[in-house]
Structure formats: C-alpha cells, structure tokens
Amino acid sequence: MPEVPQNAGYLVAAYIVTAVILLGYTLSLYRRSSKG
C-alpha cells in the first residue's frame, strides 16, 4: 500500500487564504457602504 503523502500544510494554507479573501471582500463591501 503506497503511503499517503503528508501535505496537510498546503491544505491548511489554501483554506486560510480562501477565508481571508472572502472575509476581506465582505469587509471591503461593508467599509465602502458606510463611508460617509
């Protein structure tokens, strides 16, 4: 049985990046709407 590659680090990085982009955009929308 070939041993399962250990690359969980990349997985975590990708999930964090996605969350950052989505939260960042949500924030940007919020900031642009409340700007006086």
Add this chain to the structure above:
Amino acid sequence: MAELLRQAWAVARKDLLLEFRTRTAIVSAVVFTALVLTVFNFGRDPTAVSALDLAPTILWVTFTFAAMLALNRAFQLELENQALEGLLVSPLSRTSLYWGKLLANLAFVAVVESVGLPLFVLFFNVPVGRVLLPLVAVIALATVGFVAVGTLFSALVIRTRFAELLLVVLLLPFLVPPLIGAVQVTARLFGDRPLSEAVGYLKLLAAYDIVFVSLASFLFRFTVDE
C-alpha cells in the same frame, strides 16, 4: 448589402489613402516587427533551443504586437481630424463603418505581416517553402480573429484616458484562443506533420472568426451611438 460593402470600401480606401500619405504608422510598425524578430534572435542560445521549436511562438508574438500597433491608429484618424461626428451624421451605417475600419486594419496588418514573414524565414531559416500556402491561410485566419475584436475595442477605448494601455489589457484574453490555435497549427506545418492533426485548431480559428466578426459588427453601433 452591396450598399453596405460599397460604403465600407469608401471608408477603408480613405483610411489607406491617409495611411499612405502619412506613412509614419506603417513604417514604424514594419521597423518594430523587424526589431522584435531581431531581439528574439539574440534572446535565445542557438545551441540550446533549436529555432524550429521556438519559431511558431516567435512568429505569432511578433504578429500580435504588430496588429496591436495597427489597431490604435484606426480611430485615431477620426479623432485627430474631428471627423467621427461627420461619419455618424452621414447615412453611413455603423456596420459599414466597422467593416471599413476592419478592412483598413487588416490591410495594414497584412502589409506588416508580408514584411515580417520573409524576415522571419530569413532570420530563423525555417523551411517554409512547401507549407507556404497553408501557413499564409492560418496567418490570415488568426489575424482576422484578433483584428476583428481589436477594431471593436479600439472604438471603446478611443475616448478614455489611457487608450493604448487599456486596449492591450482588454484585448489580451481575446488574443489567447486564436494565438493558441495559430501556434499549434504553425508548429505542425513547420514540423511537416499531416494537417489532419491540426483540424481541431483550424475549426477553433474559423469558429472564432465567424463568432467575433458577426458579434463585433452587431455591437459596434453601441460604441459610437449616443
């Protein structure tokens, strides 16, 4: 239909006459093409990369740059001479205006390509002899594609501030499909491979031309009418 073509030809003829009179644009485009081909020659180590592998890419990158030079000056003529309003007031249909500009641009690019191709063959001693006709056909097929879209977009950007830059950015994604097709077919021609292998790409190029020439002809009016 005949009237449409007649008017389109009147516009194209006027553009080419103006181009011939000023000549700066056409000469600079030809010199630019020669320059790019030269730079490509120095840019590679002849021992490492054989000319044949790079040839298709070099040819098409050069032709794409040359085409983009042509696209910008098309509507510049109208702006510099304050004539666009006159064209819109006249009974000239917007489609004829588009076809006229398209014809003029294609002629301009054809001149540059007809100088660029021999230079290319000379610089990279690519065995073009046997495949000249199909090569010219695929050059025409691909050039029509991106010049058709480019002519439409040059009408879009002409009144914005960074017209030249914006045109390149808008056009980039539209250049890639015809470019991929053209490079692939050219590679097969240079590699003496049977054309049957490239049929998929030829169909892609033909479909691209049909779709975008008709789409641009239809959409052009929205770039000029109030």
Add this chain to the structure above:
Amino acid sequence: MSLLHRGRWITLLGLALLAGVYVRALAFTPVERLQGPAQKIYYLHVPAAIWAETAMVLVGLGSIFYLFLKDRRLDRFAAASAEVGTVFAAIVLTTGPIWGKPIWGTWWTWDARLTSTLLLFFLYIGYLLLRGAVRDPALGARYAAVLGICGMCLVPFIHLSVYLFRTLHPQPIILKPSAPSLPGSMLATWLFSLGVFTLLYVGFVIQRYALSLLWEERNGA
C-alpha cells in the same frame, strides 16, 4: 429591511455555512489516498472556479438585456457580478498553485481550469478598468455591456483552446484534475461547498448592487 442589509445577512449566513464546509471537509471527509490531504483543497477550488465562470456568463446576459432594455438595474447587476467574479477568480488563482505544489511539485501548472481562470481574471480586470476609465455613467454602462457580451462569448473559446491544448499533453488519468468524480461522502462535501459558494455569490452581488444604488443617490448620477 434595506437591500444592503438583506445582502449582508445572506453573506453572513454564507460565511457561517462556509465554516460548516470547513469542519465537514477537514474533519468528517476521508482523505484521498493518492493526493493526500491536499486533495481537500478541491472542495473550495472547484466551486470557486465554477462561480468565477458563471459570474462572467451572468455579466454577459445582464449586458445583453441592458443594451436592449436600457434598464439601469441590469447594468448595476452586471457590475456587481463582475466584481464578485473577480473575487472568486482570485480564490482559484491562489488555491490553485497551493494545490499544484504538493501534487505536481510546481507552483504553477498549465492545468486546464487554472489556465482558463487566469484568462478569465484578465477579462475581469479589463472590465473593471474599462468601467473605471469612463466617467460618464451612461457611456460607461454601454461600453461595459459591449465588453461583457464579448467576454461571455469568449468563455467557450477559452475552454475549447485550453482543453484542446490539454488533450495534447494527457495527464495521468488517476490525478484527473478537472472533473471531480468523487465517491459518496466526498461528493456530498463538494456539493455542500458548491451550495455555499452559490449563497456567497448571491449575498455579495446583492450587497454590491445596493452599493451602486447608494453611490448613485449620493452623487445624483
């Protein structure tokens, strides 16, 4: 409840469910034997790519109807869909290399989906730049519509040229990157994620649409 608030609620719900996707994918979905845990990047990468492309098609459709009906609402929708599409494309272009490195050993692969999303990203950037470059709103809307329609028609050609290109360099079937033919629970997670991305798209578009309304009222366009 104003449009803006409704959009915000949908987005918040979407983000909450996204956390659900994270938990389900990370903890409750089996690890794929060949690619290892990195394969789970799939659950975000593919839905984002699907919506990056769908958003462009919707921009095109909105633009067609705008040109015929001259209804400013369609123009606002097209602008919103383009901006949201750009965000999803950004996700694909960041998670793509992060997925590519462990699986292929290089940060960038000319994988069909990655390449087509890159072209889509350039299309979006061009669209947003064009909108920014034209000051007069009516003119900007019309020009953006023309580009939006061309962009929509380009999507199939991007696919054709990219997939045609790829079939010439067949990649090993086992690691078929494009179609996620996944067994049972993996597929469920994937579908769940696709649903969440749909919700996020809707929430973001509503918010961005409301934003355009706000700006128009503010400077009396």
Add this chain to the structure above:
Amino acid sequence: MLLAEGLHHAFGRVVALDGVSFSLAPGQTLAIFGPNGAGKTTLLKVLAGLINPQAGSARVDGGRRAIGWIGHQSHLYGHLTVRENLLFWGSLYGLSAARRAARAAEVLARLDMSDRAGEPVWSLSRGLLQRAAIAKALVHDPAVLLLDEPFTGLDLAAAGQLRVLLGELHDGGRMMVLATHNVDEGAELATDVAFQRRGRFVHFAPRGTRSAAEIAAAYRRAMADG
C-alpha cells in the same frame, strides 16, 4: 419637411429637451436663441440623428441623406486635399462618381475656393477651413442645413462672409436651423425665431417684420423674467 414632436431628453438629472415640437417647411430658416445649456445643441443633434431622444420623435424627409451639419468640427481629413475630402463625403452620401465630382466642383466654385481644391486641408487658414467645412456640408445638396453656433471663433470679417453666404443659401427649397447663444448673429437670416430655455421653446413665432434689434430686445425680456 422637418417635423419635431414632443421631444424629451435628459442626461441623468440635467434636462436638455422638455417637450419641443415644431415643423419647418422648405424655404424656412429657424433661428434658435438661448443661453448655453438651454439644450440647443442637443436639439440639433436629435434632428441630425446623432442622439435618439428618450421621448418624442424628429423626422426629416429623405432621412440622413438630406441633412447637412455644420458644427464645431470640420469633418475634414488634414492629409487629404479639399477635393479628396469632398469626393469621400460625396460617396458616403450615395452620390455616383460623376455626380460627386460635379457637385464638388460646383460647391467649391460657389464658395470661390476652386483654386484651393488640390491643397491639403492642413495647409488652410481658419477662415478657409470654415468655408471648406461648409462646402463639405453642402456637397450632397442637403434639404436641411443644421448649424450649431457657426459664428463662434470667427473674426468679424469671416463672420460677415459667413452671414452673406448663409443668406445666399436660402435658394430653392432648402431649410435651415441655426442655433446660437449670441442674439446679434443670424436674426436677419431667420424667417422664424425661437427662444429656448431649460429645454423648452419659451417663444416661437415667424420673424415677420421685426428687426434684429427688436428680436434681441424681445429675447432679453424673455430671458430676464425669472
């Protein structure tokens, strides 16, 4: 015949046309006076088909072929000669090769510019350029001549020449619509006079026996009362 019915047009919140209706028969010349921003140029552009109005309609018998437009732009290509310009515009207006050659010669003679026919437009003085622009607007013998602030930028002599010239154009069934913010220009050419303010005709009546001075006084009164 020229017919405008219930024209409404606005740019965002700025109302340019707020219900303008009038008709013009051959031989009539309408002078429209109004401050800048009253919507005069928009009205002329709607009549010329450059803008399609948000409401109402404007129609000229013979459509675009019958319309001549004299605005701020010359519509002439600098590197083409005066005759080449006239021949180009003649072909867009559907004149046969022989007809447009004859018309070009005739129009140049009328503006006594025949000696300049072979010269490139860029070499012309401002006054000559203005006359060449008028020649271009007349080459297809339009039934309706639309003039948008034709006197702006002209010195006294050139303005005088233009006034004489426009006077002569009354011949035959030609209709003219002249828009200007300067009430001292063009009043004597008019068979009908209109004052336009905030997109509406606040006065529209035949000139009758009123002198230019009387019209100017009436105009100032109309503009003064709030």
